[in-house]
Amino acid sequence: MKLTITQSTIKKIKADAVAVFVLQDETKFRASLRELKQFFGSTIERLTTLEDFTGKADQLLYAHTDKKIASPRLIVIGLGESSKISLEGIRRAAAAVAKRARSAKAKHLALLLPSLDTVLKEPVETIAQTITEGCLLSLYKYDKYFTEKKETNSKIGAITLFSDDEDLLKAAKKGMIFGRSLCDSVYFSRDLQNAPSNEIHPEALAHAARESGAKHGFRVTVWDKKRIDQEGFGGLMTVNAGSSRPPVFIVMEYHGKNMQSQPIVLIGKGITFDTGGISLKPSAGMAEMKMDMSGGAAVIATMEAAARLKLAINLVGLVPATENMPGGSAMKPGDVIRHYGGKTSEVDNTDAEGRLILADALAYATKYKPAAVIDLATLTGACVVALGHHATGMMGNDAELMAQLRTAGDRTFERVWELPLFEEYEKQIKSEIADVKNVGGRWAGTITAGLFLKKFIGDYKWVHLDIAGTAMLEEDLPYAPRGGSGVGVRLLVEFLKNHK
Ligand code: BES
Ligand code: ZN
Ligand code: ZN
Numbered sequence: 001m002k003l004t005i006t007q008s009t010i011k012k013i014k015a016d017a018v019a020v021f022v023l024q025d026e027t028k029f030r031a032s033l034r035e036l037k038q039f040f041g042s043t044i045e046r047l048t049t050l051e052d053f054t055g056k057a058d059q060l061l062y063a064h065t066d067k068k069i070a071s072p073r074l075i076v077i078g079l080g081e082s083s084k085i086s087l088e089g090i091r092r093a094a095a096a097v098a099k100r101a102r103s104a105k106a107k108h109l110a111l112l113l114p115s116l117d118t119v120l121k122e123p124v125e126t127i128a129q130t131i132t133e134g135c136l137l138s139l140y141k142y143d144k145y146f147t148e149k150k151e152t153n154s155k156i157g158a159i160t161l162f163s164d165d166e167d168l169l170k171a172a173k174k175g176m177i178f179g180r181s182l183c184d185s186v187y188f189s190r191d192l193q194n195a196p197s198n199e200i201h202p203e204a205l206a207h208a209a210r211e212s213g214a215k216h217g218f219r220v221t222v223w224d225k226k227r228i229d230q231e232g233f234g235g236l237m238t239v240n241a242g243s244s245r246p247p248v249f250i251v252m253e254y255h256g257k258n259m260q261s262q263p264i265v266l267i268g269k270g271i272t273f274d275t276g277g278i279s280l281k282p283s284a285g286m287a288e289m290k291m292d293m294s295g296g297a298a299v300i301a302t303m304e305a306a307a308r309l310k311l312a313i314n315l316v317g318l319v320p321a322t323e324n325m326p327g328g329s330a331m332k333p334g335d336v337i338r339h340y341g342g343k344t345s346e347v348d349n350t351d352a353e354g355r356l357i358l359a360d361a362l363a364y365a366t367k368y369k370p371a372a373v374i375d376l377a378t379l380t381g382a383c384v385v386a387l388g389h390h391a392t393g394m395m396g397n398d399a400e401l402m403a404q405l406r407t408a409g410d411r412t413f414e415r416v417w418e419l420p421l422f423e424e425y426e427k428q429i430k431s432e433i434a435d436v437k438n439v440g441g442r443w444a445g446t447i448t449a450g451l452f453l454k455k456f457i458g459d460y461k462w463v464h465l466d467i468a469g470t471a472m473l474e475e476d477l478p479y480a481p482r483g484g485s486g487v488g489v490r491l492l493v494e495f496l497k498n499h500k
Contacts, residue, residue: 002158016106017073019097021114024055094134095479110160128172132179138479142194186486189301193484197273197290202321206248216307218254234338235356240322242330252317262371263314269377270296270321277350291353294471295376298488320357361455365459383443384469391417393466395450414491
């Protein structure tokens with residue numbers, strides 16, 4: 001996709017479709033229309049006097065233009081009342097425009113950069129980034145395995161932001177470039193998620209991380225099965241026991257700050273397929289479990305984004321990865337594991353495998369003397385029951401860190417919602433044979449999973465993000481088609497960007 005910024009006007013810009021954002025407020029709406037009427041004459045007048053279009057949020061008007069203008073198609077998108085406008089509103093409006101242009105088979109889409117900085121109290125740079133995000137994220141398709149290219153699969157190859165205001169464009173350019181890199185990494189994460197498990201198995205996931213690290217400038221070390229065993233990662237070894245593919249432990253490091261500065265450590269669950277193991281999952285919907293490495297994908301892609309965007313932080317990414325398979329040598333209910341650091345856990349249900357591999361990584365993270373540790377995992381079905389697909393479950397031991405993630409979540413619209421780690425829930429994961437048991441019964445499954453992880457953390461600030469609902473989408477969202485959403489990347493980059 002080619003992204004450009006040009007100084008031009010609605011009349012002069014040459015593209016297959018030209019898009020304009022308009023506010024619903026009476027006077028602003030009239031002013032926009034007056035301008036458009038010059039070029040589109042009676043068409044616009046008719047459509048608007050029929051009250052088909054009022055500038056309400058998400059309302060879209062599509063028309064063919066007359067010869068007074070260089071582009072043959074016009075898309076007008078409503079932003080709603082200026083008092084209620086938000087970054088997310090702009091992101092969605094841009095997404096609606098991009099999808100409409102694609103369905104019109106436009107190859108080149110030009111958008112008039114709206115001057116909303118004063119209304120929104122956000123810099124032009126951020127607005128341009130947000131428009132870029134809306135366009136790019138909504139156009140994502142995972143179609144590499146189709147051998148027949150469908151006619152309906154038209155692709156937009158170029159997007160231009162234009163304005164006649166040179167100062168506006170200068171600021172916008174930075175935002176567009178930032179948004180582009182960020183979205184490339186979200187695409188990377190979505191591709192890893194959507195890839196079938198016969199393509200993205202643990203070693204392939206490590207390979208993808210290595211390739212990205214070499215290209216974008218972060219260090220990647222991959223432990224093989226022998227090393228994982230030697231280091232005492234009992235959780236990862238045990239979960240891997242039923243699989244014919246070896247596990248990996250992916251260690252990534254990015255330095256954007258002096259070496260003395262304590263790093264943020266990101267940990268991602270990398271189960272490349274979760275059958276449930278001996279506690280086998282029902283077959284309906286099991287294919288979704290190719291995305292049980294979504295936390296790992298988010299961490300790898302965030303390392304990539306941090307390196308591309310040259311964020312001024314030190315960052316470590318840790319991804320334990322394996323399949324969870326049944327088989328003659330698979331772990332069994334009742335088995336006891338010795339994790340990295342020495343603590344033990346009882347396997348009561350082999351389908352609660354994510355926490356078993358994360359336990360090793362959380363204990364290992366202590367070695368980095370981290371400023372904070374954030375783990376991301378498609379950990380519990382219970383989280384999907386509680387929050388559906390619109391919020392990530394958040395738990396942790398530090399209110400300030402959680403508040404920062406909450407802010408980043410609101411800005412990126414990758415929203416997080418806190419669940420309590422009250423100690424009263426702990427009795428549910430008491431084991432009669434080991435330090436802790438890997439399941440806590442029917443109630444509060446997301447919280448008991450969080451409390452299991454908490455047993456293994458070191459003396460550091462920690463947040464656990466359960467992305468089971470937000471990572472795997474059953475239906476299209478405004479700018480994320482069903483399947484892997486790439487959740488976590490924009491959230492973490494926003495958080496890291498503001499981290500001092
Ligand atoms: N990967 C699943 C969680 C999951 C379920 C993610 C649905 C996305 C959608 C996890 O490993 C799992 O199976 N968890 C069990 C835990 C239970 C056995 C305590 C669950 O949620 O049912
Ligand atoms: Zn499972
Ligand atoms: Zn799982």
